[in-house]
Amino acid sequence: xRSATKQDDLTTRARIRNAALDLFPEQGFNRSTVRVIAEKAxxxxxLVLHHFGxxxxxxxxxxxxxxxxxxxxxxxxLQGGMxxxxxxxxxxGESRVLMRYLAWALTTDSPxxxxxxxEMVAEAVQVTQRSIELGYIKGSADxxxxxxxxxxxxxxLAVLHEHVQRVTGxxxxxxxxxxxxxxxxxxxxxxxxxxDLLQSLGETIDRTA
Amino acid sequence: xRSATKQDDLTTRARIRNAALDLFPEQGFNRSTVRVIAEKAxxxxxLVLHHFGxxxxxxxxxxxxxxxxxxxxxxxxLQGGMxxxxxxxxxxGESRVLMRYLAWALTTDSPxxxxxxxEMVAEAVQVTQRSIELGYIKGSADxxxxxxxxxxxxxxLAVLHEHVQRVTGxxxxxxxxxxxxxxxxxxxxxxxxxxDLLQSLGETIDRTA
DNA sequence: GTCTATATAATGATAGAC
DNA sequence: GTCTATCATTATATAGAC
Numbered sequence: 001x002r003s004a005t006k007q008d009d010l011t012t013r014a015r016i017r018n019a020a021l022d023l024f025p026e027q028g029f030n031r032s033t034v035r036v037i038a039e040k041a042x043x044x045x046x047l048v049l050h051h052f053g054x055x056x057x058x059x060x061x062x063x064x065x066x067x068x069x070x071x072x073x074x075x076x077x078l079q080g081g082m083x084x085x086x087x088x089x090x091x092x093g094e095s096r097v098l099m100r101y102l103a104w105a106l107t108t109d110s111p112x113x114x115x116x117x118x119e120m121v122a123e124a125v126q127v128t129q130r131s132i133e134l135g136y137i138k139g140s141a142d143x144x145x146x147x148x149x150x151x152x153x154x155x156x157l158a159v160l161h162e163h164v165q166r167v168t169g170x171x172x173x174x175x176x177x178x179x180x181x182x183x184x185x186x187x188x189x190x191x192x193x194x195x196d197l198l199q200s201l202g203e204t205i206d207r208t209a
Numbered sequence: 210x211r212s213a214t215k216q217d218d219l220t221t222r223a224r225i226r227n228a229a230l231d232l233f234p235e236q237g238f239n240r241s242t243v244r245v246i247a248e249k250a251x252x253x254x255x256l257v258l259h260h261f262g263x264x265x266x267x268x269x270x271x272x273x274x275x276x277x278x279x280x281x282x283x284x285x286x287l288q289g290g291m292x293x294x295x296x297x298x299x300x301x302g303e304s305r306v307l308m309r310y311l312a313w314a315l316t317t318d319s320p321x322x323x324x325x326x327x328e329m330v331a332e333a334v335q336v337t338q339r340s341i342e343l344g345y346i347k348g349s350a351d352x353x354x355x356x357x358x359x360x361x362x363x364x365x366l367a368v369l370h371e372h373v374q375r376v377t378g379x380x381x382x383x384x385x386x387x388x389x390x391x392x393x394x395x396x397x398x399x400x401x402x403x404x405d406l407l408q409s410l411g412e413t414i415d416r417t418a
Numbered sequence: 419g420t421c422t423a424t425a426t427a428a429t430g431a432t433a434g435a436c
Numbered sequence: 437g438t439c440t441a442t443c444a445t446t447a448t449a450t451a452g453a454c
Binding site: 028029030106107108114117118121131135136137138140142144145146148149150152153154155156157158159160163164166167168170180181182183184185186187188189190191192193194196197198200201202205 | 237238239315316317323326327330340344345346347349351353354355357358359361362363364365366367368369372373375376377379388389390391392393394395396397398399400401402403405406407409410411414
Binding site for chain 4: 043
């Protein structure tokens with residue numbers, strides 16, 4: 001488990017990347033100008049381009065870094081990988097920056113982020129399959145889609161975390177916030193519909209179909 | 210029910226706004242230059258600024274329009290408003306543009322969109338409260354948060370709709386796609402956890418807390 | 419209301435010294 | 437590796453004619 005590294009110990013290249021990792025999700029790509037990134041990293045604008053070739057190159061480096069780091073975290077995981085309950089809190093343990101960046105990258109055209117998304121879905125399907133066999137999770141007529149949608153919902157929650165925090169006070173990228181959210185998520189995925197509603201909704205869908 | 214209006218019947222101002230409504234979510238704010246918007250609307254760049262003062266003014270006009278339109282759709286609704294099952298399909302009936310724009314706006318700093326989000330949560334809480342009394346929905350220790358999170362998950366799904374479509378083939382902003390998604394969402398919100406897992410997860414949370 | 423032409427500002431990127 | 441100075445491009449916004 002790598003602990004929070006001091007900025008002073010990092011190479012200049014890493015400091016620049018970390019500055020971008022912070023700024024892109026916070027300000028968006030265009031408002032995070034090379035000058036602003038350079039200032040945050042404590043270097044000159046020219047050096048940013050020197051290290052990454054172009055601003056787009058910097059962005060790709062950030063994408064690759066975050067995606068790679070997520071894969072490493074998955075491999076470190078003793079349990080089921082990205083889908084096991086402790087994964088999110090561990091990645092938050094390293095840094096909320098990682099999760100926030102991924103959430104942001106998923107809302108932009110990022111091939112790296114999209115590939116990671118696909119991997120997460122594929123892995124989640126496997127884990128779910130196994131869990132079904134073990135009698136932990138209910139089966140489905142369309143397990144692939146259900147899993148993909150369920151995972152998208154969780155990641156979507158991360159994408160909208162600012163709104164969630166504003167309304168509920170829960171900071172999903174924070175360990176304390178995640179602890180508050182856990183039982184609520186558990187409640188939701190345990191089912192919030194009573195049998196009566198299920199029947200009438202099922203009929204509505206049949207009528208509409 | 211207002212049906213799809215022909216572009217030719219609209220005022221120039223409305224045509225410009227519609228062009229932006231399309232472009233902002235598709236290309237992002239910065240790549241949607243005034244020139245591109247003007248071209249799509251079939252007018253000169255100067256006229257865009259003449260009508261909306263600035264590009265930022267155009268963006269605010271779009272936000273206001275979408276948010277207002279959503280409120281109108283809610284008022285038209287005979288049932289529980291934005292949270293009733295038919296609402297989404299009806300708003301898609303008018304135009305997928307509306308939903309796509311809202312999803313995008315929620316990922317940018319939009320006061321209008323944030324306010325709408327808050328309203329949707331407040332309304333959902335009310336509807337859920339009523340549904341609990343009617344025995345349709347299960348109660349909660351923290352109903353506000355649970356409802357906010359559940360709504361965020363649904364909206365988050367809209368935000369990540371491109372990924373959902375890539376992986377499952379389901380286009381959530383399309384009537385046919387929504388019909389495919391409905392039973393899956395029903396399945397999810399009915400609960401996908403078996404009692405065995407619930408117990409062990411509950412213990413895990415207790416241990417972590 | 420609508421267009422064309424232009425001013426102005428900011429940004430990504432380059433060149434060259436150290 | 438790092439900085440300063442500068443270029444070239446592009447975008448928003450304005451001015452004024454029609």
